[in-house]
Amino acid sequence: MIHTKGWRKPLAIFVYACLSLSSFVNGQSDAGTTYDAKAQAFEFDLGGVELSQDRFLDNQGRTLAYLKDIDVERLLYVFRTTHGLSTQQATPNGGWDSPDFPFRSHVQGHFLTAWAQCYAVLQDQTCYDRATYFVAELAKCQANNEAVGFTGGYVSGFPESEFAKLGNGTLTNGNVPYYAVHKTLAGILDVWRLTGDNTARDVLLSFASWVDNRTKSLSYDAMQKILQTEFGGMNDVLAEIYHQTGDEKWLTVAQRFDHAAVFDPLAAGKDEFDGLHANTQVPKWIGAAREYRATGDSRYLDIARNAWEFVVKSHTYAIGGNSQAEHFHAPNAIAAYLTNDTCEACNSYNMLKLTRELWLLDSDNTTYFDFYETSLLNHLLGQQNPDDSHGHITYFTPLNAGGRRGIGPAWGGGTWSTDYDSFWCCQGTALETNTKLMDSIYFHDDSTLFINLFMSSVLKWPEMGVTLTQSTTYPIGDTSQLKVSGQGDWTMKIRIPTWASGAELTLNGEPLSDVKATPGTYAEISRTWADGDVVEFRFPMSLRTIAANDDPSMVAIAYGPTVLCGNYGDQTLSGTPTLALDSIKRSSDSGLDFTSTADGKDVTLSAFYDAQGYNYNVYWTTTGNFDQA
Numbered sequence: 001m002i003h004t005k006g007w008r009k010p011l012a013i014f015v016y017a018c019l020s021l022s023s024f025v026n027g028q029s030d031a032g033t034t035y036d037a038k039a040q041a042f043e044f045d046l047g048g049v050e051l052s053q054d055r056f057l058d059n060q061g062r063t064l065a066y067l068k069d070i071d072v073e074r075l076l077y078v079f080r081t082t083h084g085l086s087t088q089q090a091t092p093n094g095g096w097d098s099p100d101f102p103f104r105s106h107v108q109g110h111f112l113t114a115w116a117q118c119y120a121v122l123q124d125q126t127c128y129d130r131a132t133y134f135v136a137e138l139a140k141c142q143a144n145n146e147a148v149g150f151t152g153g154y155v156s157g158f159p160e161s162e163f164a165k166l167g168n169g170t171l172t173n174g175n176v177p178y179y180a181v182h183k184t185l186a187g188i189l190d191v192w193r194l195t196g197d198n199t200a201r202d203v204l205l206s207f208a209s210w211v212d213n214r215t216k217s218l219s220y221d222a223m224q225k226i227l228q229t230e231f232g233g234m235n236d237v238l239a240e241i242y243h244q245t246g247d248e249k250w251l252t253v254a255q256r257f258d259h260a261a262v263f264d265p266l267a268a269g270k271d272e273f274d275g276l277h278a279n280t281q282v283p284k285w286i287g288a289a290r291e292y293r294a295t296g297d298s299r300y301l302d303i304a305r306n307a308w309e310f311v312v313k314s315h316t317y318a319i320g321g322n323s324q325a326e327h328f329h330a331p332n333a334i335a336a337y338l339t340n341d342t343c344e345a346c347n348s349y350n351m352l353k354l355t356r357e358l359w360l361l362d363s364d365n366t367t368y369f370d371f372y373e374t375s376l377l378n379h380l381l382g383q384q385n386p387d388d389s390h391g392h393i394t395y396f397t398p399l400n401a402g403g404r405r406g407i408g409p410a411w412g413g414g415t416w417s418t419d420y421d422s423f424w425c426c427q428g429t430a431l432e433t434n435t436k437l438m439d440s441i442y443f444h445d446d447s448t449l450f451i452n453l454f455m456s457s458v459l460k461w462p463e464m465g466v467t468l469t470q471s472t473t474y475p476i477g478d479t480s481q482l483k484v485s486g487q488g489d490w491t492m493k494i495r496i497p498t499w500a501s502g503a504e505l506t507l508n509g510e511p512l513s514d515v516k517a518t519p520g521t522y523a524e525i526s527r528t529w530a531d532g533d534v535v536e537f538r539f540p541m542s543l544r545t546i547a548a549n550d551d552p553s554m555v556a557i558a559y560g561p562t563v564l565c566g567n568y569g570d571q572t573l574s575g576t577p578t579l580a581l582d583s584i585k586r587s588s589d590s591g592l593d594f595t596s597t598a599d600g601k602d603v604t605l606s607a608f609y610d611a612q613g614y615n616y617n618v619y620w621t622t623t624g625n626f627d628q629a
């Protein structure tokens, strides 16, 4: 059919060129077939979707400015010193990349992914050059291993002896060495698959071979003990290397990183998250989803689905983020933990990846993208500071009364990230988020185009000879226009968000009265499309409350998909304000500002994604009911 292999199209070409013919024929095709047999829908190439001018594109622009400005020599510093090479007079970085930080060199993998995505999205030469130069320099580090007494394939900013300490239980400096290795592998993999760079393939497979050599003779128990220390998504990236190469060896290595203490309760349907470090777990579940696709073993799917279900339903705040002080608490403990260190951003970055994976396996289910939209719009979009030309970010998103973005723990400077003195995990994942904002708007199968997110953008669907232009001011406006160029028979499926009762669809100005637009389903339009056809939809928005699971009297306010917050300027709040629901009135159609009264005083409510530079309030106690005439 049109798309027998779900893998991004150009890859097949790269892989063909990179590997021997027999490994392509015997390996990649098998791996690809098993993998794709499980999928009900497929992603488009990153370069197939272009964002048009809107709030999301602005975020992308600021992140791109940072990616192109940052001094690559400084990012190479810890790798070069560790591998005995000249640092070329570069200044060492500060923050989580400083030469004495235990897992220095974790952030560079995020830069590699972000540069590769920048290239894939925009064909940007600067990003391409940075990605391939960096990988070539890593190859030199790898080539010098023998001289510094490391075993073959190792590439890192800290010495290999950290792994021996991890293995013999003497690691005492808080290092998470496999966490950093995961980031580096994932970054190099993305450079390989998004640019086709052969050096990236060689460095990657050699480093993966180092992981194999380091772990293959360990007993199961010894390995499980190592997995007690945060290791990112080692199972995920190795399953992806299997998928990319077709070599079963990598699947075996991936499965060595299956963490039984976390997987077993999930497979049994038990939420045992209370007290666990949150972001340590999420990448393991993404790995489980990918191991399901690689093996067909439904236990992996149960693990990933149950994890998703528990987190989203019992551990997630109204803005789509989870965790407090980086940890999970008892199920439904939400109002109990409204503090200045809620919602670590990496968790949402990883939950979005997991959500996307699970939806690909269950593409009729709108629940996944209802969550995806909530979290992307209300948590991650506003994680970036729009007043900063390099798009710096906040680690936590405080949800205490009178909270403020850019407030964090002392080690985070209590502020926004910086060019050279932060390099937190959340800064790294934000580089990735803001260079792939378009990757989940559209998906397809052989005859269907799914529209999951509502963002101004242009999609090219070459297999169908279709270009689709989405024009919208959503979520400020409640309509979106989808203009089709090209003709043919296919089905358009539009996600109708669960809150969107009364959704209306038109085709070329005429109501589509025979198309069901039920909230929480996909509206399905099957026809022979003609060039110039225009579908328009309207999702009437209204005010609604989102109650904390553990305290129905504590609610956040949303308008359509957008969580609103009160603007308190520089005022501190001593407790939860009480909002008069019947006082809330929208001030203008061109923005998401509302007038309201809380504790007897006027308060402006605005989109939480735009709440930077002031103290805000998200969770309220309330009086009365909405007055939505």
Ligand SMILES: *[C@@H]1O[C@H](CO)[C@@H](O)[C@H](O)[C@H]1NC(C)=O
Residues within 6 Å of the ligand: 151, 152, 153, 154, 206, 207, 209, 210, 213
């Ligand atoms: C891993 O070990 C095998 C067998 O000893 C060896 O052939 C291979 O070169 C090693 N990998 C690396 C990256 O050194």
Ligand SMILES: *[C@@H]1O[C@H](CO)[C@@H](O)[C@H](O)[C@H]1NC(C)=O
Residues within 6 Å of the ligand: 161, 162, 164, 165, 168, 170
């Ligand atoms: C653990 O490994 C480290 C690094 O190789 C080594 O220095 C240390 O002596 C080992 N400790 C034990 C108890 O084996």
Ligand SMILES: *[C@@H]1O[C@H](CO)[C@@H](O)[C@H](O)[C@H]1NC(C)=O
Residues within 6 Å of the ligand: 340, 341, 407, 408, 409, 414
């Ligand atoms: C965050 O909250 C804690 C506990 O209430 C407090 O000690 C700390 O000073 C707050 N930090 C900031 C930056 O507001």
Ligand SMILES: *[C@@H]1O[C@H](CO)[C@@H](O)[C@H](O)[C@H]1NC(C)=O
Residues within 6 Å of the ligand: 305, 308, 309, 365, 366, 367, 368
């Ligand atoms: C959709 O997925 C969610 C999350 O796994 C699940 O709770 C729900 O039952 C699914 N809905 C349907 C109709 O299968």
